[in-house]
Amino acid sequence: MNTLYITGAGVSAESGIPTFRGRDGYWTIDSENYTPQEMATRHMYINNPVEFLSWYYHRFATYRHHGPNEVHHWLADKNLITQNIDGLDGKAGNKHYIAIHGRLDQRTIFYPQEEIVEIIDTPWDDVDEDRLSESLLALFNIQQQSPPQLHQAYKPYVLLFDEYYTENYRISEAQQRMRDADKIVFMGTSFSVNITQMALEIAYQKNTPIDIIDPEPVTINYPNANYHIMTALEYINSDLCEP
Known part of the structure; x- marks a missing residue:
């Protein structure tokens, strides 16, 4: 199965980096x-x-x-788009992830x-x-x-509030990964940015199943969504996730 992971600030919280909201x-x-x-x-x-x-x-x-945590290391070989700009997925060894909002170390x-x-x-x-x-x-x-x-x-x-996604942020590749995914897993995101809405729209069009991993998950109007009320760390150590 081609699973796409889309991560937000909740994933980096275990590394001591505060979530945005x-x-x-x-x-x-x-x-x-x-x-x-x-x-x-x-x-x-x-x-x-x-x-x-x-x-x-x-x-x-x-x-x-601050260094990557257990979740970043688990995601190191996964198909990944992150909203985070901390660069921790790269430090964990993921060579092909998309930092859709950029990286502050660059x-x-x-x-x-x-x-x-x-x-x-x-x-x-x-x-x-x-x-x-x-x-x-x-x-x-x-x-x-x-x-x-x-x-x-x-x-x-x-990527700033008054800017838009361009190829400098690999937007076309990100959209293609969304279209190719058999499943999309959202981890630690509040669904308050454009990239998550874009992914949801593509999931709607293709009826792609999605999992939402968050201790306080946002409820979305999509029947093919599964909610897991837990942290990303709890998720990767559970029987719910793929190896």
Whole structure:
């Protein structure tokens, strides 16, 4: 059976990374002046790059040394699309997974969204926290008091709220994997992002069976869905999952 796994922030919670919408999650923590929905945008990156980069550095990069957990290792040889940007599936050894929202340990040149660009590593360890703003601007090649320049500045390889899925995020391959799947297993996701809705629409069209693994699962209007009220870790150690 060709099973496709689609994972969300709940999978990385066992590694000590807060879920986005949980009580202590990233989206519950605002910057001093902006909400997360305002911060994680291309508009903020262009108009206030210091605030944008500082927010990402503090909210995400502080977890860059957290390692993969048992679930990531179990998924290492699976057909996988993850919404997570922590890169832990790659660290666990999955060579072919799709990080559909990007990876914070990587960056790209700042580009018009329709362009295909090279993805390179981000040397977060070079950031000097004593000179945080200046250091972040230098790391991303942005001049002080100036907006990021196209094809000169760097941008975190992260899909932002006001951006859309492109081939830089392997969207066509992700959609093909959804169409080819005999079964889709959603693990630790709140179904609040476009990629899960896209997968559900394809499942509806093909009547693909789906499993939803979550201690507090979201109920969806789909008769061919099975709900398993448990964590991803409990699931992989149960008799429910495939070897």
